[in-house]
Amino acid sequence: MPPPNTPEEGLVSTATSLPIRPLIQGAFSLPVVDLKALEYESDVDENLICPICRLPLVSPTITNCDHVFCQTCIVQAHILNPVCPVDRLPLKLATETRTAPKIIHNQLDNLLVRCPNRPRGCNLVVTRALVENHVTRYCEKTSVPCPHPACDKTVARKDSGKGCLHYDVKCEYCDHVYEKADLEEHQDSQCANRKKNCELCAAEFVRHKQDEHLKECLEVEISCKFAPFGCTSRVSRKKLDEHARLCEYRVVGPVGEQLAELRAKFKALQEKDQLKERRIKFLENKGFSMPTTNPSDGITDLSLPENPASPDTAPYESRDQYFLSLFETMEAKVERLSSALSEVEGRHSVMLFNETLPIKDQLTEIRSTLGVLGMHVRWLMNFRLQERGRVGTNSPTMTGALTGSQDTNNGPTVPRRLSDNLREHPPRL
Structure with missing residues (x-):
């Protein structure tokens, strides 16, 4: 089990303030630990005291006039009178308030407080930022649900592994009947015959803590x-x-x-x-063992050892050494994955090159075919232009003039056909 002051994932810091709107509407859940009821190990700086409740700030909220209050305190005061409680200036809670600077949250979180279960026997002193984590996860005096599924009562965390303790037993010192879960607290502080004088040193001690007294008794040999x-x-x-x-x-x-x-x-x-x-x-x-895989198979990953305390993996002296070994293993896995990805990338590059090479050949053939087709189109266009030019020169006016002159000189003549001209002067590409 980690120490009681070890931060855990999911822990809600005391610096996280609740939004103003849910507080105004009253729709918020009560925290596990009442921070206003905590006992502080030393005196708290006056600058960290709320002017309204005169207790160390909880979820500090600062106004535009630079006054800091507990969030719940300023909300309740604003409901009664919408002004700043210090300088009495008008105050709009939604637009003129914001969470306090981070340095104030850090100073509050570093305050040393006693465990809320101190009356039950927990004497641990932790910072305020970790008190909720200690109470909810590690404190042996915290009340937790009874492990028996049919029992809806609570027991101390240190007794949660003993099964259901909600059955009646008789106190051996006063013959009163109590539940087994409450017997220890009764014998500690309520039983009339709970104390006894030591036969060796005559010191008074609680009866059921005789073994603890013998470890400190000065007369014990x-x-x-x-x-x-x-x-x-x-x-x-x-x-x-x-x-x-x-x-x-x-x-x-x-x-x-x-x-x-x-x-x-x-x-x-x-x-x-x-x-x-x-x-x-x-x-x-x-x-660092490399897996043997076929090129056609996918990339296989290595899993970490499920039981780090097995004989093969060997137990470690501390969590740091175990995490160091995991880090080295993960680093080796990353290197193997990098080499495998490089190999896969090389294979894919070769495969793409082999697949694109026929496509390049086909594109070259298509380009040559397009060049030939373009040549034929240009030839046909030139041929059409030449044909239109000849038709323009053989218009009716010029044909009549030429016909009249021929009639007067040589008599009537038969016009030449276009195919005859093409045979004599074929076009060239």
Whole structure:
């Protein structure tokens, strides 16, 4: 489980303000954590206090006159009187208000607050930006739905794995009957016989937390800190330091501690070495293996290991190392995909060249055919122009004049046919 102050995807930051219009209409859902009811670890800067509710700003909204308020506070104040609550100038909520600058949101999000479940036993202190994430995801004292499907009650998150606890049990200290889910809270703060005096130190403690008290009781006898080196003495916790100064094994103690420290370091180095060897084996055998595919098959992708803690993939010391291995694997996959895409692109280029080569030949043939057809068309056009020119020269007026002169000189003559002229002077291409 990640730490309680780890941001998660989907987390709604406290800097995100609700729109003005839904607030005016009243159609908005209540947040999981009431930010106005939080307890702050230290005093809050006066500049981050809302002038209306006198609490740290929640969803800060700034007006055109540079006054900052909680969004809900300014909306409620505007309903009563449409003026700025500070300088009393007329204020239009829809057009003259906007969300506060980001620096104000950052300052508010960095304020340290106590967990809202502090009365139930959670003493964690987190920033205000992460308190909702802590309460909704990680706090063991948060009430969650009972795991039993037929039960509609709630239990603490730390007890959610124990099944349904909503059955009656008798308190062993006062004989009252309570539900199992409420028994611990009863024994902590409500039971009349919940406290007891220690038989060794006479200190008062809660009965069902006796084990926790024994870990701190000064009269409990514990082993000497040199017990690993041979000391068999058992003394009370408050006399442990005095016994350590007089213990016969105090001479070999520092040497033994150094030896134990060296052994721990050596063991840690061995584990790191084994881990690196397993990671190298994993990256060589699985992370960088190239799949054998036919050119006709599509590109195949490699999937990441489903169980990172399996014997083949080896457990990692931290999430950073595991994510580093995933990053290296993904980088190798990207390189393989790039080479595969280059190969596919080359194949496609060759295929397109082979397919376009016949098309180019056909286009060349079509161009030559068009050239021949153009030559024939030009020849026919020239022939038609020549024919029209000859017809124009043999008009009726000129024909009559020529006929009259021929009649007077040589007698009547028969006109020549056009086909006769074409035979004598054929046109040339």
